[in-house]
Amino acid sequence: TQLLEQSPQFLSIQEGENLTVYCNSSSVFSSLQWYRQEPGEGPVLLVTVVTGGEVKKLKRLTFQFGDARKDSSLHITAAQPGDTGLYLCAGERTGTYKYIFGTGTRLKVLA
Amino acid sequence: DAMVIQNPRYQVTQFGKPVTLSCSQTLNHNVMYWYQQKSSQAPKLLFHYYDKDFNNEADTPDNFQSRRPNTSFCFLDIRSPGLGDAAMYLCATSSPGRETDTQYFGPGTRLTVL
Numbered sequence: 001t002q003l004l005e006q007s008p009q010f011l012s013i014q015e016g017e018n019l020t021v022y023c024n025s026s027s028v029f030s031s032l033q034w035y036r037q038e039p040g041e042g043p044v045l046l047v048t049v050v051t052g053g054e055v056k057k058l059k060r061l062t063f064q065f066g067d068a069r070k071d072s073s074l075h076i077t078a079a080q081p082g083d084t085g086l087y088l089c090a091g092e093r094t095g096t097y098k099y100i101f102g103t104g105t106r107l108k109v110l111a
Numbered sequence: 112d113a114m115v116i117q118n119p120r121y122q123v124t125q126f127g128k129p130v131t132l133s134c135s136q137t138l139n140h141n142v143m144y145w146y147q148q149k150s151s152q153a154p155k156l157l158f159h160y161y162d163k164d165f166n167n168e169a170d171t172p173d174n175f176q177s178r179r180p181n182t183s184f185c186f187l188d189i190r191s192p193g194l195g196d197a198a199m200y201l202c203a204t205s206s207p208g209r210e211t212d213t214q215y216f217g218p219g220t221r222l223t224v225l
Contacts, residue, residue: 031212042117042201042216043154088153090214097142097161097207099214101153 004091004102012108016078021087021105024071029091032072034063037086079109115217117202123223124192132187132220134202143185146201154201197224
């Protein structure tokens with residue numbers, strides 16, 4: 001069974017701090033997505049990474065896909081209260097059109 | 112804007128009373144998925160369609176069924192809802208091969224079972 005472990009599970013920080021969320025697996029994925037989900041809403045896509053070693057930036061968010069395509073990280077610089085939410089990574093199981101979700105990281109940014 | 116639409120956003124049903132949730136998409140994607148998400152947990156895949164081909168997850172209860180009459184629409188039928196079926200139900204789509212494989216989610220339907 002392919003599993004994606006996210007860490008930390010919970011994170012509460014002050015506005016302006018930096019943070020990193022990790023998504024790890026022993027399996028290789030053909031692509032990996034990061035989503036942010038707010039209460040009562042569906043997950044909203046932040047980024048898709050495909051190539052091993054790929055780095056993508058989205059304003060204050062930096063995403064990295066591991067060289068072996070087994071792990072990924074999300075780094076937020078100068079966190080803001082609007083970043084509060086549940087962050088989910090999801091890896092595509094090669095050739096199956098199915099996605100394995102990580103265990104989730106609940107982030108709270110305090111003003 | 113092209114999107115994934117779910118109706119209704121909130122659904123209340125009674126224990127044992129059949130309920131149908133609907134999903135439509137304007138993305139013309141081949142694959143449509145249904146997920147169940149309980150409070151603060153990751154979404155759990157129930158089943159998916161690749162075009163008309165239905166793919167059920169091994170641990171999806173028989174109580175859950177799905178229909179996809181055409182490319183744009185997909186339905187989730189819960190034949191006899193139990194209290195444990197109260198959850199957020201998420202529909203998603205993807206288009207393998209056409210673009211970088213990515214799932215796009217609808218806003219979800221929150222199901223309450225009384």
